[in-house]
Amino acid sequence: MNINLRRLLIAVLLLGLLLPAVALFAKERSEFPDQYKWDLTPLYPTLEALKQEQSRFLADAEKLSAYKGKLGLSAKKFQEALDLYYRLENRLRRMESYAYMAVDSDTRVSESKALKSEIETIRTKFSGIASFIDPEIVALGQKKVNGFLAKNPGLKNYRFGLSETFRRQKHILSQPEEKIMAAAQDLTGQPDSLYSLFTNADLTQDTVTLTDGTKVKMSYAAYEKLRQSLVDSDRVLAFKTLFGQYDRFKRTLAEILYGQMKAHRFNATARHYDSTLAAALDYPGIDTRIYTSLIEAAHQNFGTFHRYLKLKARALGKTKLDYTDIYLPFTRDVSIPAPYPQAQELLLQALAPLGEEYVNTVREAFQQRWIDVYPNDGKDQGAYSNGWAYEIHPYILLNYNDLYGDLLTLAHEMGHTMHSYFSNKNQPFPTADYSTFVAEVASTFNENLMNDYMLKKVTSDQEKFYLLGNFLDNSIRGTFFRQIQFAEFELMIHQRVEKGEALTDDVLNKMFLDLARQYYGHDQGVADVPDFIAAEWSVIPHFYYNYYVYQYSTSIAAASLLSQKVLDGEPGARDAYYNHLLKAGGSDNPVRLLQQAGADMTNPAAYQALMDRANRYMDEMEKLLDKMEKAKKAGK
Ligand SMILES: [Zn+2]
Known part of the structure; x- marks a missing residue:
């Protein structure tokens, strides 16, 4: 079973490109016509409807607790519990999708931020309620669970997840040991937090003077821009300054990384790998x-x-x-300009080798407002695809700036979105999520098609x-x-x-x-x-x-x-x-x-x-x- 929040969050993060788009002339969100903004009403028609769902959800989630200690009673009970768990997970993801996208469209709106933190609290509570499921399944043993699977065809959607749980069984520890491992997670995650806090908040930034006399504070964003400068000395200065800022603290940073490696070693050894x-x-x-x-x-x-x-x-x-x-x-x-309306046409043509159904779905994504296109003040930077609303459709966030690179980003995120769309449509909810190992295939596949098409087109x-x-x-x-x-x-x-x-x-x-x-x-x-x-x-x-x-x-x-x-x-x-x-x-x-x-x-x-x-x-x-x-x- 996949009752693992951290993995899910990482999967979502991965789908974003690590390229912050620089919005030069950002406008207010209200200045863009609706057709370029995503439509969140298929998730919940009104904010009121979401509020109602929030309060209903926790009451329903409590019902899961009734199955604690009872999963082994019968194949029917076992199925009821899993059905309920996955129905709840599905509902929660729809709420999360709405809240995260509401915040990302304009991070300054405090109402959205409050909503997001409410839903995060619900997620924590739900994880706590559901945490008995995995250990209890393992305690039942593979033989008993296989017996349930043979007896109850209603369990077929859980077959792969259950076989994965038992495949890893020898690395799952006894209950008291698992309790210690869970408690240790707070410590083993510490180096990572320490690194990001130190490098984002406390690392000092030097101010340098470029060849033309401009003074620049060497943030990571400034480095990213300057490392492409045509002036050799400015480029070298950017590298030396940024790397130098880190190098000043190399003893501390080495110790933090060493700590992370020790945490990985601890987990591997404790779990007998x-x-x-x-x-x-x-x-x-x-x-x-x-x-x-x-x-x-x-x-x-x-x-x-x-x-x-x-x-x-x-x-x-x-x-x-x-x-x-x-x-x-x-x-x-x-430079190859790619204004959004033309980019849509180019992409549709480039994706033609994937067939009519694929192309028609991409067209639907354009027409039915699955995509939030342009940068606006307060909008989250970068780009991502969100495929969590299982019954609805995936969404895409862009910061489109009419350049060729933006067209490639559109092709990339559309690849993730189509992967989610087809998997959600063809798989039952428990097996719809794809692994991070295959996640970047569908996205780069589309970039390849886009590139190939453009190569034939340009003169x-x-x-x-x-x-x-x-x-x-x-x-x-x-x-x-x-x-x-x-x-x-x-x-x-x-x-x-x-x-x-x-x-x-x-x-x-x-x-x-x-x-x-x-x-x-x-x-x-x-x-x-x-x-x-x-x-x-x-x-x-x-x-x-x-x-x-x-x-x-x-x-x-x-x-x-x-x-x-x-x-x-x-x-x-x-x-x-x-x-x-x-x-x-x-x-x-x-x-x-x-x-x-x-x-x-x-x-x-x-x-x-x-x-x-x-x-x-x-x-x-x-x-x-x-x-x-x-x-x-x-x-x-
Ligand atoms: Zn990607």
Whole structure:
């Protein structure tokens, strides 16, 4: 069973892109026509209706307590309890959806904030009420539960969830031990809170003077903007200043990260896992070989990554790329505007290979106001898809700014939304939720289709060069190699702590720098990774998430493989993608689902499609560059 709030919250968070959109000319929400704002009335027609539901809900939730200690009485009782639990969970998610989206549309409205905190309280109470279910099921034993399953066909929707509970059974402890583990959770979560509080609230920010005399306070947002500056010295200054701000506290930050690693080790050991990796990957049942073969795939394909780094240096007119150049786009000569009305049409056309039903549903999303489009004052930044309102439809939050990147974000979030839509429509509620391991497949799949479509559509060499480069920057550098580099670092620091060795600032700096230099071919003269990059480990919050980032890389590789099959019209490919991914939710082990959908991530060959695409793109870019350089010379 999936009675685990933290996992659910993380799943929701993941669906957002980690790209804060910068709203330059934000307006008041009331200034936008309704058609560009999401319609929350299908969730509750009025606020009054939601208030009524809130008070009804807690009374109904109390009824669950009546089943405590009685799950084993009969197959019928067992089913009644689970039915009630999932009905309540479904209702609560609809309330949460409403409250979170109300706050996100304008975070300044105190009425919405109050509503959100009321619903959070309801969630805490409900978790407390339902907490007896998992331990009681385990105490009944697999034999008894299987007997219930055989006797009562009404339990079929719970079959997979129950088998997962028993698969992990040997890592579930005795009741008194579980009580201690639950109490310890407050402590083991502390390093993560400490890190975010320290880096968000207490870390001091330096003020620097740019080449043109402008003074800038080096917040993370300022760094993100300046690392793309065309002025070399400003860019280097941004890197040095931001990393330096963290480096000043490297002893403290190392100790906090060490604390987090020890917490992971404590959990793994207490639950009798061989390693922290095995413990972390066991929740959705991912084989640890997937993790290690992903790292192998990166190493085997360094040649492709280095080719990319050299090509970038050439495009930027440099003899060798520096780590501080990596956020520069391949070309500044073009931008592809994408106003929202045109973007909708382009996306509909790009998604045509997925068939009529898919395209019609996307059209419905546009017409029926599933999407909150433009940035307004007080609106939550970034973008996400929310698929929690099981019987209604998913919603999308955007901060659309009419740029090509915004069109890609729309395609991305639409991928999540369609995944939720088809899974919610085809799966019973208990198996509708998809695992984070497959979550980023449907989203990057759509980005691939969008990119492919645009490549065929644009006519000028510059636009083509821009699109190809944009794909390489995002997918090859940003998602594939960078996230695997982080995943490898994460594995190394965990293993060190598992061996009983300490993590100090010197150790972390050296490990991070050595690994970065290996990935970027520093010693082979491919790209320069300066010494101060050693501090980057302390800038990245993901190392606190317990083996999380590798899923970005597996997903993008799987999406590349699956979308290529669909684009090539490979027989059965589209149906497999529909049936085993889009419609499958969390009905089976996520690795098995992906395998049936056509991407076997246990096989290193699964990564080949992405590498092939990258090399194909680079072939084309080299030809375009030859042509553009020749034209430039002739013009002079
Ligand atoms: Zn996403």
